[in-house]
Amino acid sequence: YGFHQFIQPSRVLHNELIPNAVSRYISEQGEFDVDIRINSMGLRDQEYTLDKPEGVYRILVLGDSPVVGIEVPGEETFPNQMEQLLNQDNPGRFEVLNGGMQGYSPILYYLFLKEKGLDFNPDLVLINFSVTDVTDDYDHAKRARFDEEGMPVSVTKDVQLEDQVSYVPFKQFLRNNSVLYHFIRDRYHRFQYEMKTEEAKIIGDEQTTNAPENSEESEIDLALATHLAHLAGKDLREDFFAIFNETFLPEEESAWQQTLVWLRGIHQLCLQNGIAISLIPVPQPNQVSTEEWKEGKQLWGFDADHMITSPHFQGRLKAFCEQERIPFINPLPRFREVSLQKQLFYPYDGHFNKEGHRVMAEHILDALTTRHIFPQN
Numbered sequence: 001y002g003f004h005q006f007i008q009p010s011r012v013l014h015n016e017l018i019p020n021a022v023s024r025y026i027s028e029q030g031e032f033d034v035d036i037r038i039n040s041m042g043l044r045d046q047e048y049t050l051d052k053p054e055g056v057y058r059i060l061v062l063g064d065s066p067v068v069g070i071e072v073p074g075e076e077t078f079p080n081q082m083e084q085l086l087n088q089d090n091p092g093r094f095e096v097l098n099g100g101m102q103g104y105s106p107i108l109y110y111l112f113l114k115e116k117g118l119d120f121n122p123d124l125v126l127i128n129f130s131v132t133d134v135t136d137d138y139d140h141a142k143r144a145r146f147d148e149e150g151m152p153v154s155v156t157k158d159v160q161l162e163d164q165v166s167y168v169p170f171k172q173f174l175r176n177n178s179v180l181y182h183f184i185r186d187r188y189h190r191f192q193y194e195m196k197t198e199e200a201k202i203i204g205d206e207q208t209t210n211a212p213e214n215s216e217e218s219e220i221d222l223a224l225a226t227h228l229a230h231l232a233g234k235d236l237r238e239d240f241f242a243i244f245n246e247t248f249l250p251e252e253e254s255a256w257q258q259t260l261v262w263l264r265g266i267h268q269l270c271l272q273n274g275i276a277i278s279l280i281p282v283p284q285p286n287q288v289s290t291e292e293w294k295e296g297k298q299l300w301g302f303d304a305d306h307m308i309t310s311p312h313f314q315g316r317l318k319a320f321c322e323q324e325r326i327p328f329i330n331p332l333p334r335f336r337e338v339s340l341q342k343q344l345f346y347p348y349d350g351h352f353n354k355e356g357h358r359v360m361a362e363h364i365l366d367a368l369t370t371r372h373i374f375p376q377n
Contacts, residue, residue: 003070003102006038013111014140014155017042017101025070029295029348032071042116044068045080045098052095052121057375059096060117062109062266063128064136066282066360067100071351074098078352081361097122105136106262107144107152113269124276124373126364127266129317131284135240137262138255151265241300244310260320267324276373278327280364281314285345288335295348329367331360 006021021038039047052058061067061079069077075084079098086094097120099112109127117125144152236242236252248256263279270277285293290305298304314330321328335344335356344356352360368374 006036007102011156012115012154013101013108014143015101015103017044027071027346027349031346031349034070034073036070037074043098044070044074044077044100046074048095048097048120050119053092055093057094057124058120058122059094059124059126060099060113060120060122061096061126061128062104062113062117063100063126063282064104064130064132065100065102066130066352067098067128068102069098069100069352069357070102071346071349072354072357076354076357078357078360078364081358082365085361085365100128103136105130105133105140106259106266107137107140108155110262110265110269111152111155113266118269118273122275124278124368125266125270127263127277127279128282129263129279130282131243131313132240134236134243134255134259135238137259138237141258150261152262243313244308246310246312256316263320264324267326276327278329278368278373279317279321280329280331281317283332283335284308284313285350287313287332288344289339292339292343292345293347293350296346296350327367327371327373329364331363334363335359 003025005023006018007015008018010016017038019038019040019042021036023036025032025034025036027033036044039045041048041050059079059082061082067077067079074080077098077100079096079100083094083096086096099117101108101112104112106127106129113125140155141152144155147153234242234245236245236248237255242248242252267277269275286297286302286306287308290307294304297306314332318328318330320326338344338355338359342355344353344359345351346353
């Protein structure tokens with residue numbers, strides 16, 4: 001009952017949702033148990049016609065895990081809640097398509113829009129930018145092929161598709177079926193956040209070197225060593241939490257700039273096709289409140305009361321949007337306000353719960369309306 005049961009490899013998009021797939025996604029901690037249905041177009045959404053109906057305003061929402069929202073039922077994801085709210089007074093007037101996919105980042109948002117999204121003929125594209133996006137872009141670009149202008153044409157490079165995905169199902173099998181794997185992983189994570197950075201680095205190097213190959217133990221060792229490297233490195237290319245840093249090494253800055261290239265590419269595709277666009281930084285739970293993600297953040301090496309106060313992540317994206325003349329929508333202040341009364345993220349998993357999706361939907365719609373991004377009629 002894992003996410004891998006409804007994804008398939010893609011020679012252009014690295015992986016994608018399987019059209020018409022049906023499965024369940026179950027939290028090991030009992031936080032959610034969700035039926036997952038993928039429509040015939042490979043979206044986690046209800047059925048739509050490829051051709052946009054006459055008189056309909058169509059919105060395409062791009063992003064990764066916060067958008068696809070597999071932790072809540074399909075009707076509770078914020079794209080679906082947006083559609084419900086829009087059509088309360090305008091039945092059938094709006095369609096909001098969920099183009100989210102776990103693990104995607106701007107290089108794949110660009111490819112998805114170019115290869116699939118434009119076929120939906122959207123009137124508006126919403127880019128939801130996650131804190132993982134620069135780090136994931138850096139990783140995806142290693143397997144990408146580019147055209148003569150330096151824009152991506154695929155994210156598989158020359159790696160054989162079978163080789164590229166053979167490792168993933170085995171790791172997912174362990175995650176979904178091995179109690180020992182999760183016992184060791186969770187106990188290990190709870191202990192490791194107390195370790196000093198240098199100790200973590202040394203142990204991580206040793207585990208990486210000594211890990212046995214082709215065994216369940218090697219999978220566990222690799223997972224643990226990867227987390228050790230996260231604690232020790234604090235480099236944006238490896239640790240997505242480094243995106244909140246105020247300054248970056250030249251190599252990290254280069255990774256940031258490359259991600260901005262993909263965002264400009266999305267903007268250009270929209271301009272060329274007469275599509276409106278907006279960019280939305282997705283709030284991280286430990287940006288919102290010390291009470292959010294209380295359990296899960298300790299597994300990432302943070303104190304239970306840790307909160308990120310740096311404005312750098314949202315600030316940098318806002319400056320980029322001002323330069324590129326892209327409407328910028330920042331839900332973080334709204335999340336901080338509502339979080340005083342309601343929990344918006346799962347305590348262990350860390351993704352939006354139903355209320356988090358609701359706040360996201362309402363804030364985006366308020367901003368789109370206030371800024372007159374929707375047509376006046």
